[in-house]
Amino acid sequence: MVRILLSKDRKKQIVLDIALILVLFVQITFWYHTKHIKPDMIIVPEVPKETTVHLLSLGDSQFYFRQLAFKIQNAGDSWGRFTALKDYNYESLSRWFYLLDKLDSKSNFIPSLASYYYSQTQTPEDTVYIVQYLRDHVKKDPRTKWWWLSQAVYIANHRLKDKKLALEVAYELAATPNDVDMPMWARQMPAFIHEQLGERESAKKIIADIMDNFDDFAPGEINFMEYFLRERLEDETFRTEVIEELRYRAQKKLESEGISN
Amino acid sequence: MKAILKYILLTAARDWLFIGLAIAVIASSGISFFLGSTALSEQNMMQVAFISGSTRLILVIGMVLFICFHIRRSFENREIEFIISRPISRSTFLFAYFFSFVVLSFILIIPIIILIYFLFSPTLLGLFGWSFSVFCELVLLSTFAILASLMLRSAVSAVLGCFGFYIISRIMGYAVSTIIIPAKLNNINFNIGLEILLKFLSSLLPRLDQFAQSKWLIYGDIQVSNISFFLIQSVIYITLILLMSIYDFNKKQF
Numbered sequence: 001m002v003r004i005l006l007s008k009d010r011k012k013q014i015v016l017d018i019a020l021i022l023v024l025f026v027q028i029t030f031w032y033h034t035k036h037i038k039p040d041m042i043i044v045p046e047v048p049k050e051t052t053v054h055l056l057s058l059g060d061s062q063f064y065f066r067q068l069a070f071k072i073q074n075a076g077d078s079w080g081r082f083t084a085l086k087d088y089n090y091e092s093l094s095r096w097f098y099l100l101d102k103l104d105s106k107s108n109f110i111p112s113l114a115s116y117y118y119s120q121t122q123t124p125e126d127t128v129y130i131v132q133y134l135r136d137h138v139k140k141d142p143r144t145k146w147w148w149l150s151q152a153v154y155i156a157n158h159r160l161k162d163k164k165l166a167l168e169v170a171y172e173l174a175a176t177p178n179d180v181d182m183p184m185w186a187r188q189m190p191a192f193i194h195e196q197l198g199e200r201e202s203a204k205k206i207i208a209d210i211m212d213n214f215d216d217f218a219p220g221e222i223n224f225m226e227y228f229l230r231e232r233l234e235d236e237t238f239r240t241e242v243i244e245e246l247r248y249r250a251q252k253k254l255e256s257e258g259i260s261n
Numbered sequence: 262m263k264a265i266l267k268y269i270l271l272t273a274a275r276d277w278l279f280i281g282l283a284i285a286v287i288a289s290s291g292i293s294f295f296l297g298s299t300a301l302s303e304q305n306m307m308q309v310a311f312i313s314g315s316t317r318l319i320l321v322i323g324m325v326l327f328i329c330f331h332i333r334r335s336f337e338n339r340e341i342e343f344i345i346s347r348p349i350s351r352s353t354f355l356f357a358y359f360f361s362f363v364v365l366s367f368i369l370i371i372p373i374i375i376l377i378y379f380l381f382s383p384t385l386l387g388l389f390g391w392s393f394s395v396f397c398e399l400v401l402l403s404t405f406a407i408l409a410s411l412m413l414r415s416a417v418s419a420v421l422g423c424f425g426f427y428i429i430s431r432i433m434g435y436a437v438s439t440i441i442i443p444a445k446l447n448n449i450n451f452n453i454g455l456e457i458l459l460k461f462l463s464s465l466l467p468r469l470d471q472f473a474q475s476k477w478l479i480y481g482d483i484q485v486s487n488i489s490f491f492l493i494q495s496v497i498y499i500t501l502i503l504l505m506s507i508y509d510f511n512k513k514q515f
Contacts, residue, residue, distance in 0.1 A: 058431035059470025062479060063314030066307050073301055106480060112302040 043076040043083050044092040050102055057103070065103035072096050073113055085121035093118060094129035098136070105140045108148075115151035119159055127159045135169060143180050149173040150186050157193065167193045174206070178213055184221040187214075188228075195232050204238055211242060215249060222246050262357040265344075269361035270368075272331055282323045282369060289315040290376065306479045309381050313475045316373050317395055321427060324369070324399055325406045328362060329419040332410035342515045351510050358407060359503060366399035377478065384481030390488055394472040397495035401467060402427060404502040411509050427469065429462075434470035437463045467498040 006014075048056075057064035072093070076083035100110050114130045121127060134152035138145040149172055157166035170189035176182055191206035207225065217225075222243070229239035273279060290312050297308030335341045345354055374392045377383065405426055409419040437459050472491050477483040 054435045055432050058428065059434065060314055060317075060431075060473065060475055062475035063310050066310040066475075070296065070300065070307065104476070107303060107306070109300070109303045109306075117301060 039079070041079060041081065043087060044089045044096070045071065045075065047092060047095045047099060050099060053099060053103065061103045065100060065107070066109075068096075068103070069100055069107075069109050069113070072100070072110075073117075085118065086123045086126075088118070088121070088126075090118075090121070090123075090126035090129045094133050097133045101137060101140070105137070108145075111137050111145070111148040111151070115148060115155065119151075119155045124159050124161065127155050128162075128165075131156045131160065131165065131169065135172065138172075142176055146173060146176045146180065146182055146186060149176075150189065153189050153193075157196075163193055163197055167197070184210065184214070184217060185224065188225075191228070192232075195228075200233050200235070203233055204235065207238075207242060211245060216253075217246055217250070219250075222250070262353070262360060265354070265357040266361040266364060269331075269358070269365060273327060273365060276327060276331070278323060278327050279369075282319060283372070285319045285323070286316050286373065286376075289319060305381060309377065309383065309478050310475045312377065313391065313473075313478050317398070317473050320366075320369055320373070320395070320399055321402055322424075324362070324366065324403050325420055325423040325427075328403055328406035329410045329423065330416045332358075332407065333414075333416035333419065345515070352507050355407070355503065355506055355510055359404060362403040362407070363400050366396055366403060370396050370399065381478070383478045387477040387479075387481035387483055390483035391473060391475070391477045393488065394474075394477075394491045397491050398469060398472045401469075401495055401499055401502075404499045404506070408502050408506045408509070411506055411513070426466075430466045430469040432470070433459075433463045433466050434468045467494050 053064065053068070054061065075093075076088060097110050097114055111134055114133055119127050119130050131152045134148045134155075138149045138152075142149075149169060153166050153169045153173060156162050156169055160166075167190060170193050174187050174190050176187075187210055188206060191203040194200070194203035194206065207229070225246070226239065226243050229235060229242060233239075293308050293311035293315060297304050297306075297311055300307040332341075341354075345351055349357075370392060373395075374388065378388060402423065406419065406423050409422045409426075410416070413419045413422060468490075471487070471494070474483075474487075477487075
């Protein structure tokens with residue numbers, strides 16, 4: 001029998017090679033038994049505390065706001081998923097909206113995300129959170145944020161189908177200071193909701209109120225008011241009064257501009 | 262001083278600092294553009310915020326790494342011993358290093374300003390405020406990196422120390438303003454002790470949380486008080502760190 005004599009170094013090398021192969025085998029076995037473990041795929045992440053968010057922003061709240069806003073935009077659609085909006089926890093989402101407003105209430109990103117995207121849920125009842133958030137968001141700066149109240153009115157009226165809530169929000173929108181450059185349809189929204197509720201007298205009162213408080217009506221706005229009074233309120237007398245008044249004012253304005261020119 | 266400045270710039274070029282940071286900034290800008298463009302609205306603002314935040318971090322990390330490793334390497338190669346054997350005082354030597362890193366910070370911030378200006382056209386005041394505060398932040402961190410490299414024997418410790426200092430300085434301002442309200446904590450005795458400790462620590466750290474706010478680029482709402490705040494803080498703290506560095510360097514035995 002031939003006895004193979006191996007040097008010390010060669011023996012060490014063999015032991016090392018065997019150890020390496022064994023450990024590699026153990027690693028592959030470990031992977032085989034753990035490959036089914038997936039990351040925790042929550043849809044809406046846990047809402048952190050305001051203090052935590054401010055600390056983690058490391059002084060640059062705008063940078064962190066944009067990061068978190070991006071995260072909320074893509075919530076539920078990460079890791080190759082597409083999640084139906086009905087599966088989202090809207091109460092959690094709403095708390096995220098309020099939290100992000102604390103980092104930056106000037107930005108329109110969160111209200112646009114809430115009103116254009118998250119309002120499209122297949123569960124209309126969830127949109128009550130969106131409406132409430134938009135109302136609270138606008139209170140921070142009603143002069144520049146009025147657009148989101150109009151979105152809230154639309155969502156309450158057509159998605160949530162809660163006309164009482166839509167009317168409340170419409171009155172908040174109409175209460176925007178008169179010197180804010182806002183189109184007439186926004187100020188007339190309570191009239192539209194009243195008309196849908198069959199409260200025509202209340203609708204007429206809104207129109208009359210606007211006539212008393214505003215002078216400047218674009219031709220498109222006059223045409224729309226004429227249509228609304230004729231087709232929706234079906235009040236020929238009131239329509240004639242309003243349109244004649246508006247035409248008179250427009251005429252006076254043209255004359256005064258002609259004189260000044 | 263000119264010789265040291267040239268030497269630092271040469272070392273920076275040799276260590277691929279400029280190329281490395283340029284690649285990092287271009288990559289982060291590309292990612293920021295892509296991510297910002299997928300936003301539902303305010304895409305430009307998203308891009309500006311991401312670019313400003315990421316480039317600030319890249320510059321800070323790049324400068325700290327370069328300074329710490331450069332100074333420790335100079336100690337190990339005995340370059341510093343050689344230089345101070347010349348007729349140059351230790352204070353002058355340190356000032357020369359400090360000045361060189363100021364110039365280096367300035368060179369690094371210029372391309373970022375040009376990038377942001379031509380891509381996003383922010384308000385000039387906002388851009389000036391943000392850029393100047395980033396420059397002040399870089400100089401402050403560079404000065405601290407010099408001190409850390411002088412005091413600590415290992416480049417890695419110096420780098421970790423600088424990063425720890427940076428993070429704590431950015432957190433401390435908000436932490437003190439919330440934790441000093443005793444109602445926030447449960448145990449009153451614990452409050453007082455923690456309050457005193459945090460106030461003491463906070464008094465020794467700069468308010469970096471007031472520097473380099475991305476909102477200045479986006480909304481342009483920067484006041485003169487903001488600019489004077491970070492300018493005064495930078496001058497005070499840089500002077501403090503430089504004096505500590507001179508004190509430590511003068512005591513070193515070679």
